[in-house]
Amino acid sequence: MSPAHEEFDELVAGHVLGALEGEDASRFAAHLAGGCAACERAVIDYQEALARAAAAVREAPPARVRHALLQRVGEAPARRSRVGQVLAWAASVALAAGIAAAVSGSWVRARYEARLDQLAGEAAGLRAALAAQVQTVFDLRRKLDEQEKTLTLVKAQAAEQERTLALLGDPETRLVSLAGLAPRPQAQGRIIWNARAGGLLVAADLPAPPEGKVYELWAIAGGKPLPAGLFTVDAEGKGRLAVAPLAGVATVDVFAVTLEPAGGVQSPTGAMYLASKQA
Ligand SMILES: [Zn+2]
Structure with missing residues:
Protein backbone atom coordinates (compact mmCIF):
# COMPACT_ATOMS: atom_id res chain seq x y z
CA MET A 1 0.00 0.00 0.00
CA GLU A 113 -30.73 -14.49 11.26
CA ALA A 114 -32.84 -13.62 14.28
CA ARG A 115 -35.95 -14.30 12.20
CA LEU A 116 -34.51 -17.66 11.10
CA ASP A 117 -33.92 -18.58 14.73
CA GLN A 118 -37.47 -17.55 15.51
CA LEU A 119 -38.78 -19.66 12.60
CA ALA A 120 -36.73 -22.63 13.81
CA GLY A 121 -38.30 -22.20 17.25
CA GLU A 122 -41.78 -21.98 15.71
CA ALA A 123 -41.09 -25.08 13.60
CA ALA A 124 -40.08 -27.01 16.74
CA GLY A 125 -43.30 -25.85 18.39
CA LEU A 126 -45.35 -26.94 15.38
CA ARG A 127 -43.63 -30.34 15.38
CA ALA A 128 -44.55 -30.80 19.04
CA ALA A 129 -48.13 -29.70 18.34
CA LEU A 130 -48.31 -32.08 15.40
CA ALA A 131 -47.01 -34.97 17.51
CA ALA A 132 -49.70 -34.19 20.11
CA GLN A 133 -52.37 -34.16 17.41
CA VAL A 134 -51.16 -37.46 15.97
CA GLN A 135 -51.41 -38.94 19.49
CA THR A 136 -54.95 -37.55 19.78
CA VAL A 137 -55.89 -39.15 16.45
CA PHE A 138 -54.50 -42.49 17.68
CA ASP A 139 -56.53 -42.19 20.89
CA LEU A 140 -59.70 -41.30 18.97
CA ARG A 141 -59.10 -44.16 16.53
CA ARG A 142 -58.78 -46.62 19.45
CA LYS A 143 -61.98 -45.33 21.05
CA LEU A 144 -63.74 -45.59 17.70
CA ASP A 145 -62.55 -49.20 17.33
CA GLU A 146 -63.89 -50.00 20.80
CA GLN A 147 -67.23 -48.40 19.97
CA GLU A 148 -67.41 -50.30 16.68
CA LYS A 149 -66.84 -53.57 18.56
CA THR A 150 -69.60 -52.66 21.04
CA LEU A 151 -71.90 -51.72 18.17
CA THR A 152 -71.21 -55.03 16.41
CA LEU A 153 -72.01 -56.88 19.64
CA VAL A 154 -75.23 -54.90 20.19
CA LYS A 155 -76.28 -55.48 16.57
CA ALA A 156 -75.64 -59.23 16.96
CA GLN A 157 -77.71 -59.29 20.16
CA ALA A 158 -80.50 -57.32 18.50
CA ALA A 159 -80.48 -59.68 15.50
CA GLU A 160 -80.63 -62.68 17.84
CA GLN A 161 -83.56 -61.19 19.76
CA GLU A 162 -85.38 -60.39 16.54
CA ARG A 163 -84.82 -63.94 15.33
CA THR A 164 -86.00 -65.37 18.67
CA LEU A 165 -89.21 -63.29 18.52
CA ALA A 166 -89.81 -64.42 14.93
CA LEU A 167 -89.27 -68.05 15.97
CA LEU A 168 -91.69 -67.72 18.91
CA GLY A 169 -94.32 -66.25 16.61
CA ASP A 170 -94.22 -69.30 14.35
CA PRO A 171 -96.80 -72.02 15.29
CA GLU A 172 -94.36 -74.73 14.18
CA THR A 173 -91.74 -73.63 16.76
CA ARG A 174 -91.20 -75.98 19.71
CA LEU A 175 -89.68 -75.22 23.09
CA VAL A 176 -87.51 -78.14 24.18
CA SER A 177 -86.08 -78.57 27.71
CA LEU A 178 -82.75 -80.27 28.34
CA ALA A 179 -81.90 -81.82 31.72
CA GLY A 180 -78.49 -82.13 33.41
CA LEU A 181 -76.90 -85.59 33.37
CA ALA A 182 -74.39 -87.38 35.63
CA PRO A 183 -71.36 -85.08 35.14
CA ARG A 184 -73.49 -82.03 36.11
CA PRO A 185 -77.02 -82.93 37.31
CA GLN A 186 -77.94 -79.30 38.09
CA ALA A 187 -77.20 -78.13 34.54
CA GLN A 188 -80.16 -77.00 32.45
CA GLY A 189 -80.90 -76.13 28.84
CA ARG A 190 -83.68 -74.82 26.59
CA ILE A 191 -83.92 -74.92 22.84
CA ILE A 192 -86.30 -72.86 20.78
CA TRP A 193 -86.50 -75.06 17.69
CA ASN A 194 -88.05 -74.59 14.28
CA ALA A 195 -87.19 -77.22 11.65
CA ARG A 196 -87.38 -74.68 8.81
CA ALA A 197 -85.66 -71.69 10.50
CA GLY A 198 -83.32 -73.33 13.01
CA GLY A 199 -83.23 -72.32 16.65
CA LEU A 200 -81.51 -71.04 19.72
CA LEU A 201 -79.94 -73.01 22.60
CA VAL A 202 -79.57 -71.46 26.04
CA ALA A 203 -77.66 -73.46 28.66
CA ALA A 204 -77.04 -72.77 32.36
CA ASP A 205 -74.98 -74.19 35.24
CA LEU A 206 -72.46 -75.95 33.01
CA PRO A 207 -68.85 -76.14 34.24
CA ALA A 208 -66.27 -74.20 32.23
CA PRO A 209 -64.84 -76.61 29.64
CA PRO A 210 -61.21 -77.66 30.35
CA GLU A 211 -58.40 -76.37 28.14
CA GLY A 212 -58.76 -77.72 24.60
CA LYS A 213 -62.40 -78.75 25.08
CA VAL A 214 -65.74 -77.34 23.94
CA TYR A 215 -69.43 -78.20 24.27
CA GLU A 216 -71.10 -79.62 21.18
CA LEU A 217 -74.84 -79.76 20.50
CA TRP A 218 -76.31 -82.82 18.78
CA ALA A 219 -79.63 -83.24 17.03
CA ILE A 220 -80.59 -86.93 17.03
CA ALA A 221 -82.98 -87.80 14.23
CA GLY A 222 -83.88 -91.38 13.23
CA GLY A 223 -81.30 -92.69 15.72
CA LYS A 224 -78.46 -90.68 14.10
CA PRO A 225 -76.71 -87.79 15.93
CA LEU A 226 -76.05 -84.77 13.72
CA PRO A 227 -73.55 -82.05 14.82
CA ALA A 228 -75.54 -78.83 15.45
CA GLY A 229 -72.88 -76.37 16.66
CA LEU A 230 -70.20 -75.62 19.27
CA PHE A 231 -70.34 -73.35 22.31
CA THR A 232 -68.60 -72.51 25.53
CA VAL A 233 -69.88 -70.95 28.76
CA ASP A 234 -69.14 -67.74 30.67
CA ALA A 235 -67.91 -67.47 34.27
CA GLU A 236 -71.48 -68.09 35.51
CA GLY A 237 -71.80 -71.29 33.50
CA LYS A 238 -74.17 -69.79 30.92
CA GLY A 239 -73.88 -70.49 27.21
CA ARG A 240 -75.80 -69.59 24.04
CA LEU A 241 -75.80 -71.04 20.55
CA ALA A 242 -77.67 -70.02 17.44
CA VAL A 243 -78.53 -73.26 15.64
CA ALA A 244 -78.80 -73.39 11.86
CA PRO A 245 -81.60 -75.43 10.28
CA LEU A 246 -80.58 -79.04 9.63
CA ALA A 247 -80.90 -79.94 5.95
CA GLY A 248 -83.32 -82.79 5.30
CA VAL A 249 -84.32 -83.17 8.96
CA ALA A 250 -88.05 -82.61 9.52
CA THR A 251 -88.19 -83.89 13.07
CA VAL A 252 -85.50 -83.96 15.79
CA ASP A 253 -86.11 -86.70 18.36
CA VAL A 254 -83.52 -85.70 20.98
CA PHE A 255 -81.17 -82.78 21.57
CA ALA A 256 -77.99 -83.54 23.53
CA VAL A 257 -74.80 -81.73 24.60
CA THR A 258 -71.43 -83.48 25.00
CA LEU A 259 -67.92 -82.28 25.90
CA GLU A 260 -65.67 -82.63 22.85
CA PRO A 261 -62.20 -81.63 21.61
CA ALA A 262 -61.93 -77.99 20.49
CA GLY A 263 -63.05 -77.63 16.89
CA GLY A 264 -65.73 -80.26 17.36
CA VAL A 265 -66.21 -83.75 15.99
CA GLN A 266 -68.63 -85.35 13.50
CA SER A 267 -70.04 -87.89 15.97
CA PRO A 268 -70.07 -87.69 19.79
CA THR A 269 -67.09 -89.05 21.71
CA GLY A 270 -67.21 -87.31 25.10
CA ALA A 271 -69.36 -87.32 28.23
CA MET A 272 -72.98 -86.15 27.81
CA TYR A 273 -73.91 -83.16 29.99
CA LEU A 274 -77.42 -82.33 28.75
CA ALA A 275 -80.18 -84.23 26.96
CA SER A 276 -83.84 -83.66 26.09
CA LYS A 277 -86.52 -86.26 26.71
CA GLN A 278 -87.53 -88.35 23.73
CA ALA A 279 -90.10 -86.33 21.76
ZN1 LIG B 1 -8.41 3.08 -1.24
Missing part, protein backbone atom coordinates in the same frame (compact mmCIF):
# COMPACT_ATOMS: atom_id res chain seq x y z
CA SER A 2 1.40 3.38 -0.99
CA PRO A 3 2.05 6.02 1.72
CA ALA A 4 -0.49 8.29 -0.05
CA HIS A 5 -3.17 5.63 0.60
CA GLU A 6 -2.59 5.45 4.37
CA GLU A 7 -5.15 8.15 5.19
CA PHE A 8 -7.86 6.08 3.49
CA ASP A 9 -6.86 2.96 5.45
CA GLU A 10 -7.59 4.98 8.57
CA LEU A 11 -10.99 6.14 7.30
CA VAL A 12 -12.43 2.74 6.29
CA ALA A 13 -13.62 1.74 9.76
CA GLY A 14 -15.25 5.14 10.32
CA HIS A 15 -16.94 4.92 6.94
CA VAL A 16 -18.40 1.48 7.71
CA LEU A 17 -19.58 2.70 11.13
CA GLY A 18 -21.16 5.82 9.58
CA ALA A 19 -18.92 7.91 11.84
CA LEU A 20 -17.19 10.07 9.22
CA GLU A 21 -18.21 13.69 8.88
CA GLY A 22 -17.34 16.76 6.84
CA GLU A 23 -14.13 16.70 4.85
CA ASP A 24 -13.24 13.09 5.88
CA ALA A 25 -16.63 11.82 4.72
CA SER A 26 -16.58 13.58 1.33
CA ARG A 27 -12.92 12.70 0.68
CA PHE A 28 -13.42 9.01 1.40
CA ALA A 29 -16.68 8.93 -0.62
CA ALA A 30 -14.90 10.49 -3.59
CA HIS A 31 -12.04 7.99 -3.22
CA LEU A 32 -14.45 5.04 -3.24
CA ALA A 33 -16.41 6.51 -6.17
CA GLY A 34 -13.13 6.77 -8.09
CA GLY A 35 -12.77 3.01 -7.72
CA CYS A 36 -10.30 1.52 -5.19
CA ALA A 37 -10.28 -2.27 -4.99
CA ALA A 38 -8.33 -2.23 -1.68
CA CYS A 39 -10.87 0.04 0.06
CA GLU A 40 -13.85 -1.82 -1.41
CA ARG A 41 -12.44 -5.07 -0.06
CA ALA A 42 -11.69 -3.45 3.31
CA VAL A 43 -15.27 -2.09 3.52
CA ILE A 44 -16.67 -5.59 2.82
CA ASP A 45 -14.32 -7.14 5.42
CA TYR A 46 -15.47 -4.66 8.06
CA GLN A 47 -19.14 -5.13 7.18
CA GLU A 48 -18.84 -8.90 7.41
CA ALA A 49 -17.03 -8.72 10.74
CA LEU A 50 -19.68 -6.29 12.01
CA ALA A 51 -22.46 -8.56 10.72
CA ARG A 52 -21.05 -11.50 12.67
CA ALA A 53 -20.90 -9.38 15.79
CA ALA A 54 -24.40 -8.04 15.14
CA ALA A 55 -25.74 -11.59 14.73
CA ALA A 56 -24.37 -12.37 18.18
CA VAL A 57 -25.76 -9.25 19.84
CA ARG A 58 -28.86 -8.41 17.81
CA GLU A 59 -29.51 -5.10 19.47
CA ALA A 60 -29.45 -1.59 18.04
CA PRO A 61 -26.57 0.48 19.48
CA PRO A 62 -27.43 3.15 22.00
CA ALA A 63 -27.26 6.60 20.33
CA ARG A 64 -24.87 7.87 23.02
CA VAL A 65 -22.22 5.37 21.96
CA ARG A 66 -21.98 6.99 18.53
CA HIS A 67 -22.02 10.50 20.02
CA ALA A 68 -19.25 9.59 22.42
CA LEU A 69 -17.11 8.32 19.57
CA LEU A 70 -17.64 11.45 17.50
CA GLN A 71 -16.84 13.60 20.46
CA ARG A 72 -13.52 11.88 20.98
CA VAL A 73 -12.73 12.31 17.29
CA GLY A 74 -13.55 16.03 17.55
CA GLU A 75 -11.27 16.54 20.55
CA ALA A 76 -8.26 15.04 18.80
CA PRO A 77 -5.50 17.64 18.16
CA ALA A 78 -3.65 15.86 15.35
CA ARG A 79 -6.93 15.19 13.66
CA ARG A 80 -6.25 12.81 10.80
CA SER A 81 -4.04 10.26 12.52
CA ARG A 82 -6.12 10.47 15.69
CA VAL A 83 -9.24 9.86 13.65
CA GLY A 84 -7.66 6.69 12.33
CA GLN A 85 -6.55 5.49 15.75
CA VAL A 86 -9.81 6.29 17.49
CA LEU A 87 -11.93 4.79 14.76
CA ALA A 88 -9.82 1.62 14.67
CA TRP A 89 -10.35 1.38 18.43
CA ALA A 90 -14.01 2.28 18.00
CA ALA A 91 -14.48 -0.49 15.46
CA SER A 92 -13.12 -3.12 17.84
CA VAL A 93 -15.23 -1.74 20.70
CA ALA A 94 -18.23 -1.57 18.40
CA LEU A 95 -17.88 -5.23 17.51
CA ALA A 96 -18.32 -6.17 21.13
CA ALA A 97 -20.98 -3.56 21.84
CA GLY A 98 -23.16 -4.42 18.87
CA ILE A 99 -22.80 -1.02 17.20
CA ALA A 100 -22.46 -3.07 14.02
CA ALA A 101 -26.22 -2.84 13.74
CA ALA A 102 -25.69 0.74 12.57
CA VAL A 103 -24.44 -0.66 9.26
CA SER A 104 -27.74 -1.11 7.54
CA GLY A 105 -26.86 -4.11 5.33
CA SER A 106 -25.38 -5.98 8.25
CA TRP A 107 -28.30 -4.96 10.42
CA VAL A 108 -30.70 -6.51 7.89
CA ARG A 109 -28.62 -9.71 7.88
CA ALA A 110 -28.62 -9.80 11.66
CA ARG A 111 -32.38 -9.34 11.74
CA TYR A 112 -32.76 -12.08 9.13
